[in-house]
Amino acid sequence: MSYFETLTLALRNISGSKMRSFLTMLGIIIGVTAVIVIVGLGNGMENYMRESFASLGSNSLNVIINGRGSARSVSIDDMYEVVAKHSDVLEQISPVASVSGGIKTGNEAHRSTSVTGVSEDYLDMKDFHIAAGRGISYMDIEDRKHVCVIGDFVNDQYYEGHGLGDTVRIRGAKFTIVGILESETEDTYVGNTDDVVFMPYSTASRVNGYGTIYNYNITMHDESQAALAKQVIEDALFEIFADSDAYNVISMTEILDFMTTMLNVVITVLAIIAAISLLVGGVGIMNIMLVSVTERTREIGIRKALGAKESVIMRQFVMEAAVTSALGGTIGILLGYMLSSVATKIIQIALDPMLAVTPSWDSVLMAFGVSAGIGVLFGYLPARKAARLNPIDALRYE
Amino acid sequence: MGALIEFQEVCKYYYMGDTTVKAADHISMKIERGEFVAIVGQSGSGKSTCMNIIGCLDVPTAGTYLLGGRDVGKMNKNELAEIRNEMLGFIFQQYNLLPRLDLIENVEIPLMYKGVPKAERRKRAQEVLEQVGLGDKLKSKPNELSGGQQQRVSIARALVGKPAVILADEPTGALDSHTSREVLSILQQLHRDGNTVVLITHDNSIAMRAERIIRLEDGQVVYDGDSKSPDALVQAHIPEDEEEEK
Ligand SMILES: Nc1ncnc2c1ncn2[C@@H]1O[C@H](COP(=O)(O)OP(=O)(O)OP(=O)(O)O)[C@@H](O)[C@H]1O
Numbered sequence A: 001m002s003y004f005e006t007l008t009l010a011l012r013n014i015s016g017s018k019m020r021s022f023l024t025m026l027g028i029i030i031g032v033t034a035v036i037v038i039v040g041l042g043n044g045m046e047n048y049m050r051e052s053f054a055s056l057g058s059n060s061l062n063v064i065i066n067g068r069g070s071a072r073s074v075s076i077d078d079m080y081e082v083v084a085k086h087s088d089v090l091e092q093i094s095p096v097a098s099v100s101g102g103i104k105t106g107n108e109a110h111r112s113t114s115v116t117g118v119s120e121d122y123l124d125m126k127d128f129h130i131a132a133g134r135g136i137s138y139m140d141i142e143d144r145k146h147v148c149v150i151g152d153f154v155n156d157q158y159y160e161g162h163g164l165g166d167t168v169r170i171r172g173a174k175f176t177i178v179g180i181l182e183s184e185t186e187d188t189y190v191g192n193t194d195d196v197v198f199m200p201y202s203t204a205s206r207v208n209g210y211g212t213i214y215n216y217n218i219t220m221h222d223e224s225q226a227a228l229a230k231q232v233i234e235d236a237l238f239e240i241f242a243d244s245d246a247y248n249v250i251s252m253t254e255i256l257d258f259m260t261t262m263l264n265v266v267i268t269v270l271a272i273i274a275a276i277s278l279l280v281g282g283v284g285i286m287n288i289m290l291v292s293v294t295e296r297t298r299e300i301g302i303r304k305a306l307g308a309k310e311s312v313i314m315r316q317f318v319m320e321a322a323v324t325s326a327l328g329g330t331i332g333i334l335l336g337y338m339l340s341s342v343a344t345k346i347i348q349i350a351l352d353p354m355l356a357v358t359p360s361w362d363s364v365l366m367a368f369g370v371s372a373g374i375g376v377l378f379g380y381l382p383a384r385k386a387a388r389l390n391p392i393d394a395l396r397y398e
Numbered sequence B: 001m002g003a004l005i006e007f008q009e010v011c012k013y014y015y016m017g018d019t020t021v022k023a024a025d026h027i028s029m030k031i032e033r034g035e036f037v038a039i040v041g042q043s044g045s046g047k048s049t050c051m052n053i054i055g056c057l058d059v060p061t062a063g064t065y066l067l068g069g070r071d072v073g074k075m076n077k078n079e080l081a082e083i084r085n086e087m088l089g090f091i092f093q094q095y096n097l098l099p100r101l102d103l104i105e106n107v108e109i110p111l112m113y114k115g116v117p118k119a120e121r122r123k124r125a126q127e128v129l130e131q132v133g134l135g136d137k138l139k140s141k142p143n144e145l146s147g148g149q150q151q152r153v154s155i156a157r158a159l160v161g162k163p164a165v166i167l168a169d170e171p172t173g174a175l176d177s178h179t180s181r182e183v184l185s186i187l188q189q190l191h192r193d194g195n196t197v198v199l200i201t202h203d204n205s206i207a208m209r210a211e212r213i214i215r216l217e218d219g220q221v222v223y224d225g226d227s228k229s230p231d232a233l234v235q236a237h238i239p240e241d242e243e244e245e246k
């Protein structure tokens, strides 16, 4: 009896009692669906995080100087020197000075617009492109000029696309718009990546009212050297401050990796819980198969009398369990995908349009393999029971 | 060449607590190729026990059973399955057809376990079904047939693998006298065609259709010879009535 014939027989037996087969599969269906949706949610969250972080610049480090526990301080020139000295790892640096309060155009205030003082290199470091006019120049910084570059969103919304040469008020001071940036994002909500204004950091720190710069952004040549870059900067700063509390170097890649690891732990735990229901489903299959063996004792006796070997009977029952389980797995996969797309729609309306539930092929293959495997595993015991039945006892069974 | 079936002091004991039931008690006999033998006896005399041993469904407690010269007692389970598949054709009292399969599928089962390709299997199953007069019901399910028709399906199934021995345990037990006669004439025809037929019955009138009668009583052979002989019908003693429930 070939495997194909055994398979056909199994399918006939399964479709012969559809309701029972469906109920038998239910545990597997639920388990597989749950695994696929949970893993999909994990993938979606990871993608979401990566994208959010990519826009923050995964090839850069943030340095925060707070001077705590040390009498010494670090100047902007010192910081530039650190980068120059380690130019094999580090690439560019820009002081960063946030200016709070947003902007004012005419009589309207726009608090959501982020205003940042930066160096002449910053736009390049962050991959912003000039659409019109010019960027921040070295002379602007030297002379603390009241000039700024505005994002596409600001230009579009508040200047109807003709912002170049116009003025904007920031913290009561008047700034001339010398450049417009190209659009960076499709997003249209306020506070997006294009809702920005950049000015020279020297001007920004004066507008802020304190002379020193506390934040720096440093880029590296190679994203994969984030840990090394961080180390290099920390070492240099330790030399200056002799106290590791005085500064803080934050690597976006490191944070992303940490968060991804955390997320994966959570997802794995959830997936394992879901997988337990697969196991329960397997026990369900075993239970029904045992009942089925008892019910079909006479059939087994007849088949044995007609020459069926133990291995043939065994194969028949294992095949039936495996097919039942794999069928449940397949239904679970379809259901998992359906549920994922429904969940994506709901999440995108309710939470964030960027977040999607994306099931991975790995999890699908694994779910299918595991469910078929569970069928074989839990089908084995009933199948062996069937195969070992004594032919006359089985024939006599009522 | 030796006998097709040979029992040498075959015993089958069932131990029930402290009593021992001797279902077969030192039975020795030989059945040659082409014979038509009826094994008769009262209920509980050991007929089915005998048939199960001949059919390799059961193994003797003691003694030797040679089938086609081979010692069945020395075979493993797989060899027994092969022997049942190739050398034996069973006809049961309760027909024992598989209810979910149609007639062709029921009849082709022995060929399936033999590994005969599907197309040939179907052809041969159809041939034997036609031979027993069911050529027009190939796609029916067993429960759509009368008892006599179902028994003919089971005869077809026993025949399809061209076995050396056809074993029929009370094949007419569930049939009325008319259909019983039909089934018996099929068995007689099979015998005339050269098949070895072993028929088990408690009914003397049916046993008379065979050439030879082996009469059992309490697991022992009390008569073995020509079915025409008056001795064949004589019982050694009148049994205490109704010892059925066991
Ligand atoms: N599995 C068993 N366990 C215990 N005793 C058994 C078993 N099978 C048969 N016997 C006993 O062996 C004896 C012979 O039984 P067997 O079935 O061979 O009788 P039989 O001649 O076929 O009877 P019947 O005409 O009623 O079918 C009986 O006494 C029966 O009770």
Ligand SMILES: [Mg+2]
Residues within 6 Å of the ligand: B047, B048, B049
């Ligand atoms: Mg009997």
